[in-house]
Amino acid sequence: MPASDRALSESVSITLMVCLLVILAIISWGFFFGYESLLKTNINIAESAEDIPTHLNAHAIRLFHQNGDVASLNATVSASYPEVRFTLISPSGLVHSALPSPLITDNAWNPGDSIYFYRDATGYHVVDSLNERINAISTYGPLIDLEGGVWTIKTIDNTVPVTINSVDVLVGGSGSASASPYTPGLVATYYSDQSWTVPVTTTIVNRVHFADAASGRASDVSNWPSSYLGKTDSFSVKYDGFIRIDTEDDYTFTLSSDDGSFMDLGGTSNFISNGGLHGYTSVSSTRHMTPGYYPITIWMFENTGSAVIYLQYQTPGMGSPQLVTSLWHIPSTAPTADFTGVPRAGPAPLAVQFTDTSIDATAWAWNFGDGSPVILVQNPAHTYTGVGTYPVTLTSSNSFGVATETKAGYITVGSFTPGFLASYYRGQSWSDLAATRVDSGIHFSDGSGSTWPMSLIGRQNDFSVTWDGYLLVPAETDYTFTLTSDDGSWLWVDEVQLIDNGGLHGSRAISQTVRLTAGYHHVVVRMFENTGSAVADLSFSPAGTIWHIPSTAPTAGFTAVPRAGTAPLAVQFSDTSQDATSWSWDFGDGSPLSTDQNPSHTYTAAGSYAVTLTASNDFGASTATEPAYVTVGAFVPGFVASYYTGQTWTTLAGTRIEDPIHFTDGSGSTWPTDIVGSQNDFSVTWDGYLNVPAEADYSFRLTSDDGSWLWVDEVQLIDNGGLHGSTAVTRTVHLTAGYHHIVVKMFENTGSAVAYLDYAILPSTTYNPVTGVWHVP
Known part of the structure; x- marks a missing residue:
């Protein structure tokens, strides 16, 4: 550390002792920022007990600027940017927002300055100079100790392009601060053979708790291991990383598997040996452990039949074994960005829970596509308030680089109306659009006197169709879809192809099952017909309802029964509009307008009455008028x-x-x-x-x-x-x-x-x- 900076640190420390404020310095050389970072380079931390007095630790986190970009730093901590905030993630996973102190008077963060994060009775705060921190203490009272362990600090300025700023720091009783290279989860490598020699794919797992369907046991991943390997027999998997111990104690680990498994722990090979061809079997081993990170490797292979691998632990004070969850690894390459969101469609306001599935990321920046501020937490929730289709972008980073994943049209918010939106095309390539309409379901055939789709597009051969809608699932469960067609057809659920029934063939049915959560799920069916019979049928179990979201103004239409009779004549009107979400009926007899979708109305006087329906949605309105539509009189x-x-x-x-x-x-x-x-x-x-x-x-x-x-x-x-x-x-x-x-x-x-x-x-x-x-x- 340069002498000038060391002197400044000591001066600040003396003042802190007088003011009874605790600070703990955090961040090491090599602090990494994703693209266009506001905090550019050369960020340093207090590195030893002499930099931060021991009796001041655990009260505050100090971020120390040595030779940064002053103009950019000003933007980060300036009162001119009231939306600037920091996100603090505690060792136990709690997320806190640290807002700029209302007492900030110095809007610049100059070389030699520090900024401090602290907690008092009102919450978490950040200040950018010693005087402001002293003012905050005198105003808000005593500080509250911070939780010991590894913290993650992130910053964002909503008024400028995205900023990523994430660092793991250790707050503890030694009076020192150190950078943490660890990121959650074990590295899981799947192999297509039983001897760990032919790798297929790698992922990150937060605990070892997996079983296939044949075992009948619980699993963190459904359809395991087919979702990784495409098969359930003759494979192997290795989990590699570290286990973090926070409390000194005797730890008994239990490794359960079907077939064989082994575990290396803290430099001890075969700490647990559960090898061989066998059914579900558990083997345990005990070790006294002090706080720290311990290398751990788990090996498992499967021959045939059921496949299971679980890792649990127990200490003398615990009532029963629990799954091991404090698992970590050290990234060695730039991350791979990916994510999921649930639900992905629904009416506004739509609350979506996003889940990061990136590999080896230590910092995250989410752009939800609706103009809202970029969010830096790992697994954010976001509410969409406007109608539209939104792309979502996640930028993941670590000290080795940055990765970005953008999913176009990922979130759909709108007013849902019943049925599939059906697009009919001339030819077999879905390119020459002939007509669109709303189909309540997909149950069509040109046999038994039916002329489908002759009445719509003027032909029964050489055509293609796309049905696009959303299945509303009332509760999470497994859904079985059956797609029947002559000729080819395909089914996608949430943009994943579930059924391939393509090719030239007679009527043929294919079924597949998928687990769906409660909410709307995007369902798309494509079908084409060459010559001969034409069949398209989609069924699913259990029951659900199909909806679609209008993308244009509606087309108004209606029917009525009866349309003639003697007074008083009660008429039931039925809306047949396409893509309408609101309605206004004029019955032509001077009565008040009705806003029901399918109203009933009684005519009391003789005459012929015009009826007008105005149908509307988020994109506009359409009006249909039928003159002399209802006739009332003495027949x-x-x-x-x-x-x-x-x-x-x-x-x-x-x-x-x-x-x-x-x-x-x-x-x-x-x-x-x-x-x-x-x-x-x-x-x-x-x-x-x-x-x-x-x-x-x-x-x-x-x-x-x-x-x-x-x-x-x-x-x-x-x-x-x-x-x-x-x-x-x-x-x-x-x-x-x-x-x-x-x-x-x-x-x-x-x-x-x-x-x-x-x-x-x-x-x-x-x-x-x-x-x-x-x-x-």
């Missing part, structure tokens, strides 16, 4: 028949009431000469209401020469258009009890003229003329 029998000269329904020749529609100009009939003066070159519209006595499936058959069409409740059911002889077309529709609007249009060119409308109530196959039709005068 009288028959269709209103409107006859036109010419074939385009433009020149009205006359109207009359007709029931049923059962006409031909053959066998001596002169229809419709008495109306239009001709049996050729005319057109006609029949308009009425069919009173359905009970809910059922109705099969309508429309026969004509030439063209004809049938609409039921404004939905075209039959298209029998064109120039042709007498031709019948049949279609089926499900009808509820009540009045249903029926419209038939027909035109005649030359030759024979025919118009018949019949129906059968399924399962009967007997067709009769449509009668019992009514109209409103």
Whole structure:
């Protein structure tokens, strides 16, 4: 340490003794900062008892600046930046925020200055000069001793680019401070053979507590060891690092395994030997240990059958053995950054717990993608308050370097609406978008009379589909998904491919199981069809609901049942809008607006009423108006028949009431000469209401020469258009009890003229003329 700095340290120490404040200096040469650090270089600490008097230890942590970047340091501890804060992580893992002292008067941190972290009755504070620390003591009273052990100190300035500043320091009774090279967890190396010679992957584990599904025992990792090795037999694993002992005592360690295992401890090879081919077996060994770090290596191999490896310990004062958790290792390379977040989707405000899964990191900087300040704790919780899709970036660092992991679109916050968002494409490569809609589920086939997806994209071959949604899981459990398709299909859950059912093939089902936590989980299915049959079906157990988040303004739409009848007429409206999250209904009769999604409304006066629905979401609003949508009045029998000269329904020749529609100009009939003066070159519209006595499936058959069409409740059911002889077309529709609007249009060119409308109530196959039709005068 340079003489000038040593003199300054001694001067500060004398003053501290007079003021009865304890300080403990922390941080060693080589203090590492991740990218664009505010604290640049040459940070030193008090290194021995002569630098910090022994009777002052354990009360404060001193961060000492020797030859740093003064301008940057000013920003770190300046009262001009009220959001500056330090994060202190205690040896027991508690996280504290140290706010700038309200008594700061000197806004500069100049060469030779120190800053101090202390705790009093009001919390943790940081000051940047001796005078401020003295003022703080006189104002706030006695300091509270800091917890002994290894502390982690981090800083962040929210007003400037990200700052990483993390150091492990030891606060204890010796009056000295030393840097700690240790980071939590053992290094676990998995091998594809039973003799620790063919390494496959390496990870960090915080305790040794693993078992495969065949054993029926608890495990810190589900699907172990398949998640690391892709298999459960014929493998080996080595755990390497240190165990930290905080209290002198006799420690009995128990190593349990199936098959063999061994443990080296503190330089003693085979401290525990549990080798051989055997079932679940435990072996124990005892050693007297004083505080400190002890090297530990655990070896385990598995032949076939169940696989288990546990490490526990017990001292004479403990009631029962416990898992060993104070496990550490010393990094030797730059870290590997990675993380998880739970939940990853939901409505605002969405509280997400992030978990660092980096290897060998000692400092962390989290950017949550929503403009909030960067956070420096290892496993932060963050609440998203705005609707959107957010990337998340974790920058991990240690004394060897920095690693960054960014996950685009990782968190989704929005107003969820039911169903999958389905995108249909022409061709088999998901590139030529033809149509989008919301599908309540994935249960489709072009067999048994279905024309899927002909009605949507005009083809049943050479197409592809993507279904995108979120499964809402009520409670954590295992979910089994079954994906059936003809041709290929794939399933992803939370961006991990779970099922690969790809290729050209007939209808084929594949099932897979995954454990899901409570909350929303992203589910994506892709399917393509070449030729022949087309099938797509996704089922899962246990039950859950599928939702999606709108990304554009909604498309408003609705239906109503019944749409006609006598007053008072109670009508049930159903929202069919796509991606709506709020609704406003105008029933057209002067009544108050309704904001229910699916309201019921009673019309009390005769008339024809327009209905308007305005549907909204976070991206905008859409309005659908149906004129004369509900008809209330005194119904009288028959269709209103409107006859036109010419074939385009433009020149009205006359109207009359007709029931049923059962006409031909053959066998001596002169229809419709008495109306239009001709049996050729005319057109006609029949308009009425069919009173359905009970809910059922109705099969309508429309026969004509030439063209004809049938609409039921404004939905075209039959298209029998064109120039042709007498031709019948049949279609089926499900009808509820009540009045249903029926419209038939027909035109005649030359030759024979025919118009018949019949129906059968399924399962009967007997067709009769449509009668019992009514109209409103």
